[in-house]
Amino acid sequence: MSRRRLGRRFYGRDPREVAPELLGTLLVHGERVGRIVEVEAYCGTEDPGSHAYRGPTPRTRVMFGPPGHLYVYFSYGMHWCANVVCGTDGQAGAVLLRAVAPVTGLEAMRAARPRARRDLDLTSGPAKLCQAFGLDGAFDGADLVRSDRGVHLAVDGTPLGVAPATSPRIGLSAGAELPWRWYVPGDPHVSGRPR
Secondary structure, three states, X not given: OOOEEOOHHHHOOOHHHHXXXXXXXXXXXXXXXXXXXXXXXXXXXHOOOOOOOOOOOOOOHHHHOOOOEEEEEEEOOOEEEEEEEOOOOOOOXXXXXXXXXXXXXXXXXXXXXXXXXXXXXXXXXXXXXXXXXXXXXXXXXXXXXXXXXXXXXXXXXXXXXXXXXEEOOOOOOOOXXXXXXXXXXXXXXXXXXXX
16 A cells, blocks of 8 residues: 655644544654554643643753654653654644554564564553654654654555544643543553553
């Protein structure tokens, strides 16, 4: 099947609209391709769970636009996590990529994650996903529309096949009650279970 890269207009909407529509799309970085199966929305200054809640900082400047870029941050001093910037330029919003189902490039993913015991463990979590796809701080601000650092999101016409499930977001102390996590029910690559 042919792939079509997602355009800027797709990302220029509220993260809560974009997030469920990302399920089933493809994360592409070189030979590594994975179908997105789990995401979480973060809504900037109105969302106490968002890094941008208190306004722009050097760390969060990418979240404030323009849409269609990656916001990549270091979590707990040990893991990288990647978010798709959404919304209107100047208003922070992003969707965390929590998990993908590998499609191609398994050898490269295995090489990047030698401690993974099973292929199911390669990309079943935001930090695992970044490690398997080779995404780190150098990709912060990468333009997904232009694929300026070799990474983009695409669709290939494959239907999702099921209705997305929702739950509260995972691992938050503030804003944890908001049901802004979407995932493909029954997919074995989904990282967390609903509360």
